[in-house]
Amino acid sequence: MIELNKNLKDFNTFGISVYADRFAQFSSIEELQSILNQRNGSDLLILGGGSNLLLTKDFKGLVIKNDIKKFEIKEETTDSVIVESGAGENWHSFVLKCIKKGYGGIENLSLIPGSVGASPMQNIGASPARSSWGRAAAPATAGRPTRPRPPRPRRRTPSPSRP
Numbered sequence: 001m002i003e004l005n006k007n008l009k010d011f012n013t014f015g016i017s018v019y020a021d022r023f024a025q026f027s028s029i030e031e032l033q034s035i036l037n038q039r040n041g042s043d044l045l046i047l048g049g050g051s052n053l054l055l056t057k058d059f060k061g062l063v064i065k066n067d068i069k070k071f072e073i074k075e076e077t078t079d080s081v082i083v084e085s086g087a088g089e090n091w092h093s094f095v096l097k098c099i100k101k102g103y104g105g106i107e108n109l110s111l112i113p114g115s116v117g118a119s120p121m122q123n124i125g126a127s128p129a130r131s132s133w134g135r136a137a138a139p140a141t142a143g144r145p146t147r148p149r150p151p152r153p154r155r156r157t158p159s160p161s162r163p
């Protein structure tokens with residue numbers, strides 16, 4: 001359902017009170033398609049957790065908030081796993097679920113605010129991990145928790161030769 005003149009105060013972590021001409025939340029691809037069919041060429045803003053947005057004025061267009069939830073193991077071998085996540089899942093909860101299952105590789109990315117869907121768009125990272133190490137993800141899915149990379153050997157500067 002599309003709401004008119006919606007206050008976005010509760011949808012950005014700064015709590016800034018600006019209004020969207022039109023606003024809709026969706027929790028399935030079908031709902032998203034139905035909303036997009038009513039876009040009528042207006043500007044579009046996709047909202048995740050609203051933690052990396054500074055809204056400075058009313059938005060003259062359609063704001064859509066992704067609430068698609070999913071956590072599904074698609075493929076698991078002895079040394080890799082592919083997990084499919086809904087873009088509307090909270091990123092930190094997603095990391096915790098992976099850790100709970102014993103999957104290594106994205107634990108460094110815990111506690112980063114926001115949604116799974118925004119993570120590949122924003123290429124979130126926390127040394128030494130980057131979300132883009134996972135499969136390049138479409139907005140509705142998240143990537144593959146990867147194994148931690150071994151630290152790169154430190155380059156030694158040659159010691160000055162003695163006279």
Ligand SMILES: Cc1cc2nc3c(=O)[nH]c(=O)nc-3n(C[C@H](O)[C@H](O)[C@H](O)COP(=O)(O)OP(=O)(O)OC[C@H]3O[C@@H](n4cnc5c(N)ncnc54)[C@H](O)[C@@H]3O)c2cc1C
Pocket residue numbers: 045046047048049050051052053066087112113114115116117118119121122123124125126139140
């Ligand atoms: C306190 C704090 C600590 C942080 N620490 C880190 C850190 O350590 N490392 C790091 O990398 N980042 C960090 N960030 C940045 C932030 O967590 C990321 O940018 C995060 O990905 C934002 O997610 P969000 O869902 O809140 O995105 P939003 O703020 O809702 O949106 C951000 C952008 O992504 C787009 N977007 C959102 N969801 C989708 C989607 N499903 N499909 C397509 N586009 C989408 C939006 O249109 C917008 O352009 C930090 C932020 C805060 C506030």
